Amino acid sequence: MTNEELIKTISDWFPNVEFTEEGSQFLNVIVPKDSILEVAQKLKAEVSTSLDYMFSLTCVDWPDHFQMIYHLKSSEIGHMLVLKVKLEDKENPEVETLCNTFKTADFHEREVYDLFGVKFLNHPDLRRLFLTDDWVGHPLRKDYVDEINIVSS
Amino acid sequence: MEQNVIMNPDGTQEYFVNMGPQHPSTHGVLRLVLTLNGEIIEKVEPHLGYIHRSIEKMCEKDNYRQVIHLTDRMDYLSAHMNNHAVCLAIENGLDVEVPDRAVVIRVIMDELTRISSHTLWWGVMGMDLGAITSFLYGFRDHEYITEIFEETCGARLTMNYNVPGGVMFDLHPNFVQKTKDFIAEFKRKLPEYDTLLSNNVIFLERTKGVGILSKEMAISYGVTGPAGRASGFANDVRKHEPYSNYDKLDFKEILYTEGDTFHRYKARIDEMWESIKIIEQLIDNIPEGDFQAKTRKVIKLPKGEFYQKVETARGELGVFIVSDGKMNPYRMKFRSPGFSNLSALNEMAKGGKIADLVATMSTLDLVVPDIDR
Amino acid sequence: MNFSIYDFSAFFTSIHEWLLGMMPEALVTTIEWITIGTAAILFTALLGLSLVYGERKVAAWFQLRIGPNRVGFQGVLQTVADILKLILKEPLTPKSSDKFLYNLAPFIMMMAPFIVIAALPYAKGLQVMDLEVGVFFVTAVSSIGVLGVLLAGWSSNNKYSLIGAMRSGAQIVSYELSAGLAILTVIVLSGSLQFGEIIESQREGWWIYRGHIPVWIAFIVFLIAGTAETNRGPFDLAEAESELTAGFHTEYSGIKFAFFFLAEYVNLFIIVVIAATVFLGGWMPLHIGGLDGFNAAMDIIPPIVWFLGKVTVLILLIMWFKWTFPRLRIDQILTLEWKYLLPISLVNIVLVAFITLMGWYF
Numbered sequence: 001m002t003n004e005e006l007i008k009t010i011s012d013w014f015p016n017v018e019f020t021e022e023g024s025q026f027l028n029v030i031v032p033k034d035s036i037l038e039v040a041q042k043l044k045a046e047v048s049t050s051l052d053y054m055f056s057l058t059c060v061d062w063p064d065h066f067q068m069i070y071h072l073k074s075s076e077i078g079h080m081l082v083l084k085v086k087l088e089d090k091e092n093p094e095v096e097t098l099c100n101t102f103k104t105a106d107f108h109e110r111e112v113y114d115l116f117g118v119k120f121l122n123h124p125d126l127r128r129l130f131l132t133d134d135w136v137g138h139p140l141r142k143d144y145v146d147e148i149n150i151v152s153s
Numbered sequence: 154m155e156q157n158v159i160m161n162p163d164g165t166q167e168y169f170v171n172m173g174p175q176h177p178s179t180h181g182v183l184r185l186v187l188t189l190n191g192e193i194i195e196k197v198e199p200h201l202g203y204i205h206r207s208i209e210k211m212c213e214k215d216n217y218r219q220v221i222h223l224t225d226r227m228d229y230l231s232a233h234m235n236n237h238a239v240c241l242a243i244e245n246g247l248d249v250e251v252p253d254r255a256v257v258i259r260v261i262m263d264e265l266t267r268i269s270s271h272t273l274w275w276g277v278m279g280m281d282l283g284a285i286t287s288f289l290y291g292f293r294d295h296e297y298i299t300e301i302f303e304e305t306c307g308a309r310l311t312m313n314y315n316v317p318g319g320v321m322f323d324l325h326p327n328f329v330q331k332t333k334d335f336i337a338e339f340k341r342k343l344p345e346y347d348t349l350l351s352n353n354v355i356f357l358e359r360t361k362g363v364g365i366l367s368k369e370m371a372i373s374y375g376v377t378g379p380a381g382r383a384s385g386f387a388n389d390v391r392k393h394e395p396y397s398n399y400d401k402l403d404f405k406e407i408l409y410t411e412g413d414t415f416h417r418y419k420a421r422i423d424e425m426w427e428s429i430k431i432i433e434q435l436i437d438n439i440p441e442g443d444f445q446a447k448t449r450k451v452i453k454l455p456k457g458e459f460y461q462k463v464e465t466a467r468g469e470l471g472v473f474i475v476s477d478g479k480m481n482p483y484r485m486k487f488r489s490p491g492f493s494n495l496s497a498l499n500e501m502a503k504g505g506k507i508a509d510l511v512a513t514m515s516t517l518d519l520v521v522p523d524i525d526r
Numbered sequence: 527m528n529f530s531i532y533d534f535s536a537f538f539t540s541i542h543e544w545l546l547g548m549m550p551e552a553l554v555t556t557i558e559w560i561t562i563g564t565a566a567i568l569f570t571a572l573l574g575l576s577l578v579y580g581e582r583k584v585a586a587w588f589q590l591r592i593g594p595n596r597v598g599f600q601g602v603l604q605t606v607a608d609i610l611k612l613i614l615k616e617p618l619t620p621k622s623s624d625k626f627l628y629n630l631a632p633f634i635m636m637m638a639p640f641i642v643i644a645a646l647p648y649a650k651g652l653q654v655m656d657l658e659v660g661v662f663f664v665t666a667v668s669s670i671g672v673l674g675v676l677l678a679g680w681s682s683n684n685k686y687s688l689i690g691a692m693r694s695g696a697q698i699v700s701y702e703l704s705a706g707l708a709i710l711t712v713i714v715l716s717g718s719l720q721f722g723e724i725i726e727s728q729r730e731g732w733w734i735y736r737g738h739i740p741v742w743i744a745f746i747v748f749l750i751a752g753t754a755e756t757n758r759g760p761f762d763l764a765e766a767e768s769e770l771t772a773g774f775h776t777e778y779s780g781i782k783f784a785f786f787f788l789a790e791y792v793n794l795f796i797i798v799v800i801a802a803t804v805f806l807g808g809w810m811p812l813h814i815g816g817l818d819g820f821n822a823a824m825d826i827i828p829p830i831v832w833f834l835g836k837v838t839v840l841i842l843l844i845m846w847f848k849w850t851f852p853r854l855r856i857d858q859i860l861t862l863e864w865k866y867l868l869p870i871s872l873v874n875i876v877l878v879a880f881i882t883l884m885g886w887y888f
Contacts, residue, residue, distance in 0.1 A: 023457030025245070053372050053388075056460075056471050056488040071460065071471075071488075075372050075386060078393060104375035107496040115209075130202035130525060140210055150210075283760065283853025289589040355760055355852050508763075508855045 001049070001079050003027045009048060014039055026071070027081040036068075036085050037096040043072065044101055050074045051081065054098070057108035059116045061142050066093045066118060087118065097123040115140040167195060174203050180277075180514065181521025183495075192506050197499045205525040212485035217243055217317065217452040220485065224472075225311035227487060228523035230270040231465035233262045236315040238472040241396055242461035243317040246454040246476065252443040255319035256397050261435050262302075262314065263397075264428040265332070268339070269298035270466035270518075271425050278418065278515040279350055282359055287349055294342060297335050301328065317452060319445030332436055336429055343425060351422065360415040364501040364513030367412060374500065375493035378468025379420035380517055384412035390464040404431050414509075417516035453480055467491055467518055491523040531828045535651030562654055566643055573795055574788035575605040581791070581845055588849040615780035620683055623777065627681035632778065632785035635674030639792040641667050646799050647721045649809045649830035660721040661713060661804070665706055668796060671789065672698050675774050678786070682777040690773035693856050694757055694764035700863040701754040705797075707871035708748035711740050711878040712804045715887060725808040730815035732807040736888040740878040745805045747871055749844070752797035754863070756790060759847040760854050794844065795837070802836040809833040815888065 001009070006027055007019050017039065018030040031039050043051040056071035066087040073080040087093040097120040099105040109120045110129040117138035120126055128135065137144055144150075160166055172185040182203035188196040208227060212220045224235040237259055244251060251259075276291020299309045305325040306314040314321050350356050366376065371384040381388055389406040391399040407423045409416040454476040461472045468490025475484040494517050502510045529537045545554045579594065579602060586593030594601030619628060642664050644654040657663050672695055679691020713719060715737050716727040727733075733741050754761040764773045775786045802808060809829035813821045854862070881887055 025458075025460065053375065055375060055377075055462075055469065056473060056486065058473065058484075058486045058488075060475050060484045069473075071473075075388065102375075103370070103373040104493050104496060107492060111492075128202075130205040132202070139207060279852065283762070284851060285585075286589050286849050289591065293590060349850075350852070353852065355854055358858055359852060359855060506855065506857075 001077065006049070006079065006081060010039075010043070013042055013046075024082065028084055029081055030084045030086070033085050033087060033095055036083065037098065037101070039083065040070070040072075040098050041101050049079075050076050051079075052076075052102075054102040054104055057098075057105055057112065059112045059118055059140075061116065061140065063142075064088075064090070066090065066116065068095055068112075068118070070098070093118040094121055095119075096121050099123060114138070117141065165190070180519050183519065183521045183524075185498075185510075187507070187510070189507070194502050194505055194507065194510060197502045197510065199495055199498065201495075201521075201525055203525065204522050206522075208526045209485055209487065212482055214481060216480045217454065217482065220482065221315065221317075222311075222313045224487070225313055226522060227489065227526055228465060228467060228470070228491070228520050229310055230273060230520055231266055231467065231470075232310065232312050233259075233266040233314065234463050234465040235470060236313065237263060237397075238461050238463035238470055240315045240317050241463070242459045242472045242474050243452065243454065245461065246457070246459045246474070247317070247448065247452065249318055249446050249448055251319055251446055253440040254442040255444050255446070257435050257439050258320050258324060258444065259315060260397050260399070260402075261332070261432055261439075262306075262312075262320075264431050265298050265301065267428050267466045268425055269295045271421050271428075272298075274421060274466075274515075274518045275346055275350070281511050281515045282356065284350065284353075284356075287346075290342075290345070290349070294339060297338070301331050301335065304328065304331070316445065318448040319443065321445070323444045324439075329436060329439070332432065336432060336436070340429060343422075343429075346422060351419070357415065359508070360418060360512055360516075361413060363414045363505060363509045364516070365411070365413045366497060366501050368410070370497065370500055371412070374497035376468070376497045377490050377493065378464075378466070378518075379407065379424055380417050380494055381468065382407055383409045383416040383420040385410040388469060390462045390469050394462055396461070396463065402431050402434055404428075414512050414516045421516075421518070451480060453478060454482070465490060467520065467523065468494060487526055489523045489526060491517075491519050491521070495519055495524055531830070532825075533650045538651065566654065567640065570640055570643055570792055571788075574791050575609070577791040577795060577841070578605045578608070578787075580841070584842065584845045585849050588846075609784060612784040613781050617780040617782065618777075620777050623683045624681040627677050628777075629782075631674050631678035631681060632782040632789075633674075634677065635671055635789045636785045636792075638668055638670040638674070639789055639796055641670075642796050643792070645721070646796070647725060647803060647808050647833075649828070649833055652830065653721070656720060656722045659719045661709060661719045661724070661800075664796070664800060665702075665709070668793070669702060671793065674786075674789070678778070679774040682774075684777055687774050687776045690764050690776070694774055697757070697761065697764065697856070697859055697863075698755050700860060701751040701867075704747050704863060704867040704871045705751035705755060707868075707875055708744040708751065709800065709804055710875060711744040712737065714875070714878050714882050715741070721803060721808070724804060725810050728807040728810045729813060731813055731888060732805070732810070734805045737878070737881075738887065740874050740881060741805065743870065743874050744878075745801070747867055747874070748801055748805070749840075751863075751867065752801065753844055753847055754859065756793045756797060758790070758794065759844065760851040761859055762848070763853055763856050763859065794841065798837050798840040798844065801840055802833070806836050806840075807832075808836075 003021065010017065010029060014035065016032060020028045020030065043049050051072040051074045053073045053075045054070060055073055058069050060067045060069065068085040068087060070083040071080065072083065085095060087095060095118060097105065097109055099109060107129065109123055110126060112118050113120060113126055114128040114130055115138055127133065137146070139146070167188055167190055170187045170189055172187065174182045174184045176183070184200040184203065186198045186200060187194055208223050211223055215223070221236050221239050224239050225232040227235055272291045272294040276288040279287025279291070302312055303309050305328050306312040366384045368385040371381045371386040376384070376386065377388050385408060387406060387408055392406045404427045407420045407427065409420060454474065456476060456478045459474045459476070463470050470490055471488030473486040473488065474482050477483045498514065498517065501513050542554070545557065582604070583593040594604035597603045597607050619625065645657055645660055645664050647653045647656070675698065676691050676695045679687045712724065712733050715733060716724045718724060718727070730736070734745060753759040757764050775783060778786060809832055811824040811827060811829065811832050813824060
């Protein structure tokens with residue numbers, strides 16, 4: 001499906017998402033935080049989109065919010081899009097887990113929790129992945145300070 | 154080794170066994186905690202982070218040219234392909250046209266890297282299963298290619314040869330002849346691999362029907378590369394989302410449906426044949442011209458997001474750059490193939506024996522620095 | 527002193543006579559015991575050393591490398607250096623192990639091959655004891671080695687050593703059946719358990735071609751079973767269980783580990799000597815019944831050279847197995863024995879009994 005068809009199909013199902021194509025080579029679908037699970041499940045289940053392969057899950061630390069980025073692709077049809085979720089609360093960022101829909105999200109979400117501190121609700125086993133269990137802080141945040149391990153030029 | 158005992162309600166015991174960070178089978182520093190029920194594995198839980206060097210954080214402090222040398226060290230057996238991915242992402246952002254000569258050189262280097270990674274994998278796989286001699290045979294072929302790289306790029310493992318716009322130096326005058334000699338020699342040696350392992354009845358007994366991964370699970374876990382293609386998941390980036398000049402080359406995508414250890418093994422052997430085919434199509438017609446396009450000394454990508462996928466020897470590597478217009482990337486994420494492949498290990502290994510776990514893990518071809526970054 | 531390389535018995539008899547002329551019989555017997563015992567122990571030690579060196583060189587040639595070539599001429603002193611190193615290592619004993627059994631196990635493991643070495647024929651007249659039940663004795667005593675394995679695993683107080691020892695023990699006990707049945711084919715054909723008589727019965731030709739089909743089957747079965755019995759080659763899951771542990775000798779270090787290590791190579795030698803003697807004629811040169819000129823030409827080469835040649839070829843063959851094939855899983859090893867080798871051996875016994883009865887052999 002081309003981007004226009006995707007926009008049309010998705011906005012039929014979910015009227016409250018926004019779309020943009022600027023600054024990116026894929027179609028970006030900006031989803032409100034509370035409906036990300038529903039959107040992802042529908043996009044995977046429906047035959048017309050069948051976006052069943054999540055090839056990247058990451059987070060970006062902007063000055064006033066976190067942004068969760070999910071790259072999806074359909075293994076049958078071949079089209080791709082990006083789901084973006086804005087997490088306003090920087091003290092306690094939380095979002096619903098997608099690991100029941102996409103099994104690959106299990107490890108990726110643990111990595112985001114480890115390095116950014118975003119909590120994933122209903123994740124079966126949310127603990128740090130790379131760093132030791134008693135590490136304090138989340139290193140990939142922009143405000144992370146560590147005199148011992150980081151050499152600031 | 155750690156030993157904890159958990160009692161089941163029916164009186165039997167499950168116990169934990171550690172396959173610690175130090176392994177006889179050298180896959181890197183990976184710790185697996187197995188929950189066993191006698192000889193049968195109930196759960197495999199990987200513990201990562203022993204070689205986490207926070208490459209993504211370092212990328213935020215470096216400028217775009219410096220970032221490339223860090224990517225060599227992620228999956229060091231596909232070093233060229235990692236560099237290639239980052240350079241392609243930067244070139245897409247700058248809208249720079251790479252000269253034809255550089256494109257062809259990059260593809261030849263990529264395919265040579267793929268062959269060298271697969272020969273090393275073959276050697277290690279034989280060693281894991283007990284045929285220790287295959288280790289040295291695999292390394293013999295790996296050495297040929299490493300020497301070719303050393304002459305042109307100056308380094309054996311972490312080549313750092315690609316730059317945004319092309320390649321760093323021109324090819325060494327011996328390169329074409331040496332590569333042709335290697336291909337001729339390798340075409341005689343590759344059937345030896347079949348005689349030694351692929352057709353050996355003990356090897357077949359140990360790998361057929363072991364560690365099965367179905368197609369839906371492969372897609373859901375995001376298992377790419379030869380491991381995913383052996384389960385039927387057609388995800389070769391070179392075919393479906395071609396970059397460089399792969400869309401003009403003639404090669405097959407290797408697909409099997411059985412998804413067991415033997416077919417993952419077979420997929421890699423067949424991929425080596427396809428790589429030989431690609432190199433043969435290119436090695437005689439390297440176009441003349443510039444090896445590097447002119448780019449500014451200080452590269453600044455425009456604001457936005459750039460994603461580039463590349464097919465490494467392990468699977469699909471994704472480089473995701475979020476730029477805010479400055480000299481350094483704002484966020485650089487590497488979607489590593491080993492990370493997703495490893496997450497499917499539990500699915501493949503549970504219900505089998507410990508000896509089967511070793512065979513399965515060999516065919517996943519994990520390089521732990523790629524997983525941990 | 528009449529020393530003849532073709533028949534050592536004359537030489538030894540003359541020494542015996544000379545000693546008897548100088549001192550009473552009891553003293554002579556005692557001196558002979560001590561001398562022969564020491565010679566046997568030295569021989570076993572040298573054997574272990576040279577087999578380890580041989581294995582390393584053969585492995586290197588298969589792997590496109592050279593192997594030890596620095597210590598001594600062409601590296602022959604390498605094993606001496608290794609043994610010195612092992613002797614000087616600190617012997618660590620696990621605290622909660624059963625001390626007596628832990629220290630006993632390597633000695634039992636080493637003792638079994640030592641006793642068997644005395645019963646094997648090396649050349650005409652060069653044999654410590656030519657027992658009437660030679661083959662039976664050798665098979666029975668070499669089984670004592672299993673005790674060493676099981677004791678080592680149990681007394682280490684380590685769950686993984688125990689698992690390794692149990693697997694190894696199961697493997698050795700299973701494959702002894704097939705090995706014994708394989709030797710039995712030649713016993714049936716030659717009609718005697720005594721090594722000397724078995725070799726004499728091959729004067730007209732070795733059993734490997736006099737006994738055609740059943741002996742070929744028995745030879746192949748014996749080679750497979752022999753490799754499995756010594757925990758070598760594709761059947762080395764117990765010791766190369768580097769997936770989890772190092773098997774039953776995980777907790778041993780220093781000289782005790784050296785005992786296990788050397789015992790494995792001496793066991794290999796014993797299996798090969800039994801195969802060479804029973805199937806290939808031992809020290810008997812290659813004779814073809816009826817061709818007297820040819821036989822006389824073959825007799826020029828001394829028996830001890832024939833013996834060493836056969837043993838070397840078989841040892842190289844068994845080493846070839848190890849460095850070529852991948853490893854079998856434990857359940858596949860046991861399946862191979864109980865579902866394939868044992869029925870084949872049993873049918874083979876019936877076949878060879880029938881053939882002997884009908885006289886259908888050369």
